[in-house]
Amino acid sequence: MSNSNRQYRKDVPVEQTWDLTDLFPDKESWEKALQSAVQEAEQITAFKGRLSESAKTLSKALKTTEAYQQKVIHVAVYANLLISADGSDPSNQSAAAKSGAALAEISSKLSFFESELLKLTSSDIEQFIKDEPELETYRKYLFDILEKKEHILSPELEEAFSALGEVLDAPHNIFSRSKQSDMQFETIVDGQENTQPMSEPLYEESYEYSEDTVLRRNAYASYVNTFEQYKNTYAATYQTEITKQVQLSKLRKYDSVTDMLLAPQQVTTEMYHNQLDVIQEKLAPHMRKYAKLLKEKLGLEELRFCDLKAPLDPSFNPSTSxxxxxxxxxxxxxxxxxxxxxxxxxxxxxxxxxxxxxxxxxxxxxxxxxxxxxxxxxxxxxxxxxxxxxxxxxxxxxxxxxxxxxxxxxxxxxxxxxxxxxxxxxxxxxxxxxxxxxxxxxxxxxxxxITQLLGTYYHNFITHLLEGAFQRKVYALAEAGTPLTADVLCREKRNVLESFWGDTVTFDEGAGLTWMRQQHYYMGLYPxxxxxxxxxxxxxxxxxxxxxxxxxxxxxxxxxxxxxKKPLDLIKDAGIDMSDPENIEIAVNYVGSLIDELVESYSE
The missing domain is CATH 1.10.1370.40 (Neurolysin; domain 3)
Incomplete structure (x- = not known):
């Protein structure tokens, strides 16, 4: 939606906005809380060097830290909500900048906390819990920290990594900055031969889903033509990110980069591989059936990669207040x-x-x-x-x-x-x-x-899952020492897409550039x-x-x-064992039943 059709924040009816007074009565109170948060970090630094002296001290330190963290969270969230609601307001931009600076200062002051807890052994923790039963509340928190113990480096190295944080985050930041600020797209023509503006948000949020085949395909062509110009730079940026992760996994003595990236999720490699393997293999036949229906309903000679998100019934879009x-x-x-x-x-x-x-x-x-x-x-x-x-x-x-x-x-x-x-x-x-x-x-x-549900499954079971399948290939190549050039990345991405969709979809060279669209690749094994x-x-x-x-x-x-609880145990409490691939098949079969119902309803 263009800015000309949108109101300014001050003119929006108040009932359509969130009530931030539940966090702070006004910006002045927030400013005071922000200053206090920086000063009150001393309540925590007072425990420096003392966390292991007794169960009582540890209990008091954890309670004090928890209460303090709650205040810091409120301050940080308030600033984030202001900038999210209206990033064009200079006072909101200022609040976000002040919050960011304060959080960096607080983080630096409290960096000792986890390092000191890592000096404890599991028997120390058990003894402390015995001496001070209130510590039972923090059992999982303490043992989660302990899991990192064998992968923590010397204090000097950890401090160096912390100081180099901005440098280590550079690949992600360069990628994001380039996509938001540098990419320029050619304007496009729709099915009525009208010229339309073109940008990445317009493509991702509108044109990709358009019922106008000419507009959809022209937008895609403009999109991939621009990406083509950046592919070598982005490949070098992504290779740097992958090299960083592979080297860190070796330094931290993990068996593989995958083990390092799964550690914070507390997930087994088997659970990770099950998700990727079962869905790719079992869902593909169902989605190919859907692709054939889509091609038929859109009246297309060939269903191209850029047609996959087109609406099945474009003239039906129900309204509601x-x-x-x-x-x-x-x-x-x-x-x-x-x-x-x-x-x-x-x-x-x-x-x-x-x-x-x-x-x-x-x-x-x-x-x-x-x-x-x-x-x-x-x-x-x-x-x-x-x-x-x-x-x-x-x-x-x-x-x-x-x-x-x-x-x-x-x-x-x-x-x-x-x-x-x-x-x-x-x-x-x-x-x-x-x-x-x-x-x-x-x-x-x-x-x-049904098509709304299929949109949800497409997003989670196909787009993000195939990102995950591509990541797995990339990490294997990196650990084998293969240079991740633009050609290698495009080839691997296209292979993943083609193996899923088979011959039901026509793939062009641009489909291989899809790895350039998503910042998830800079966020570990998230997709x-x-x-x-x-x-x-x-x-x-x-x-x-x-x-x-x-x-x-x-x-x-x-x-x-x-x-x-850890995810496997937590999900077992819901009656589901995620270590059993059968539960993944239940989900895939449900998607299959939706597609069958859709096909059947069109043939009645």
């Missing part, structure tokens, strides 16, 4: 029971959601959950039913941390990233189930709901975790459909558990 969507979501989530629903109702009616369309607002959607306050959700509402799915997704994150924050201490709220997308995608599945039931006599609406979260939610949704209340109760207990 925010208020009606909120009611629909609450009805769909009724199965989750009163405590969960209470959080949802508060979110929707107490201005936890910022839904305004204004100049300077961040793209996309997110949920930020500052401990000790309440979650904040950012969406941009456009009166379309598609927005209801986005809102339900973010409410899933909010519901998760609403419960985890209620039942756990700060250090115990956040589970592994392997699990993090499960609560959000479950809400999407529950909303879809509800819409399918209430529209069972409306074939067009049912088809639309494949999207598929793990959706696998969990798909299997939980099946349990809820078949078993009802017992499955819901298990799930609510998992949400309340926050980060108190």
């Amino acid at each position: 925010y208020e009606d969507a909120s009611e629909t979501i609450l009805t769909a989530l009724d199965v989750m029971g009163p405590e969960y629903l209470e959080g949802m109702k508060k979110a929707l009616s107490n201005r936890w959601v910022d839904r305004a369309q204004n100049v300077g607002k961040a793209n996309g959607a997110f949920c930020s959950s500052p401990y000790g306050a309440h979650p904040y959700i950012l969406v941009t509402w456009a009166d379309k039913m598609r927005n209801a799915f986005i809102l339900a997704h973010e409410l899933g994150h909010a519901g998760h941390f609403y419960l985890a924050g209620k039942y756990q201490s700060l250090f115990n709220t956040r589970p592994s990233t392997y699990f993090i997308e499960a609560p959000s995608t479950l809400n999407e599945l529950l909303l879809a189930d509800h819409l399918m039931k209430t529209n069972k006599d409306d074939p067009r609406m049912k088809r639309w709901v 494949y975790t999207y598929s793990a979260g959706l696998t969990v939610s798909t299997t939980v949704a099946k349990r809820i459909r078949e078993e009802g209340q017992p499955a819901v109760d298990d799930w609510l207990n998992v949400l309340k558990s926050g980060g108190t």
Whole structure:
């Protein structure tokens, strides 16, 4: 949406914005809290050199740190929410800069904390817990830190790495800066021969999904032509990132770079490979069936790579208001029971959601959950039913941390990233189930709901999963000493795409450049975790459909558990064993059943 169609933040109705007074009454109070946060770091530095002296001292240090961290989180989140709501406001830019500088200073002052805890042994910790039972709350936190012990280097080297943080982050920063600031795209022509502006956000958020085949394909051509000009620079940047990770894994004495990157997720290599292998092999036949349907419905001689996200039924895009969507979501989530629903109702009616369309607002959607306050959700509402799915997704994150924050201490709220997308995608599945039931006599609406779900699975089970499959190949090549030139990266990316889609899709040279689109490659083994979260939610949704209340109760207990367990154990509490590939197949079969239903409905 162009700026000319958007209001300025000051003109937006207040009920469409989030209420930041729940964090701080005004910017002045926030400024004071920011200054206090920097000064109060001394409360923590007072424990320097003392963490291992007694159980009592350790307990007091952890409690003091937790209370202090809560204040720091509130200060940081407030600044982030201001800049996300309106990044064009100079006072918000200033607040974000002040917050960033303060956080860097605080981080530097508190860097001793984890290093000192690493000097403890597991028997020290057990003895301390025995002496001071209150420390039981921090058991997982302390033992998680201990897991890093054998991979920590000398204090001098760790300090050097810390000082070189900006240099080590350079590949990601160069990639992001270049994409946001340097890339220029040729304007394009649509099916009516009108000239249209072209940019990366326009392509990713609009043109790629356009029903106008001429516009969609011309936008893609402009997109890949620009990427082609940057491929050698980006290949060198990405190779630097990979070399850094491979060398760090050797220095830190991990068996492989994969082991190092999976360590913070607390996931076995078997679980990681299962996600990639089972979905690629088992989902491909279903998605090829969908590709054939899409080609037929779009009336295309060939289905190109750039046609895969085109709408099946472009003239049907149901509308809804925010208020009606909120009611629909609450009805769909009724199965989750009163405590969960209470959080949802508060979110929707107490201005936890910022839904305004204004100049300077961040793209996309997110949920930020500052401990000790309440979650904040950012969406941009456009009166379309598609927005209801986005809102339900973010409410899933909010519901998760609403419960985890209620039942756990700060250090115990956040589970592994392997699990993090499960609560959000479950809400999407529950909303879809509800819409399918209430529209069972409306074939067009049912088809639309199925395509929304397929959009969710495409995003998580194909886009991100194939990113993960590509990453796995890249790390194997890097460890074997193969130079990661642009040609090598393009070849490997295209191979991954072609092996999944087979001959149902026509691939051009530009498809191989897809590795240049995504910053996830600079974030470790992050892409494949999207598929793990959706696998969990798909299997939980099946349990809820078949078993009802017992499955819901298990799930609510998992949400309340926050980060108190490793992902495999946490997910087992929901009745799912993620070390068993069969559970991944259940999710894949569900996607297959949706595609079968879609094909059948068109043939009736």
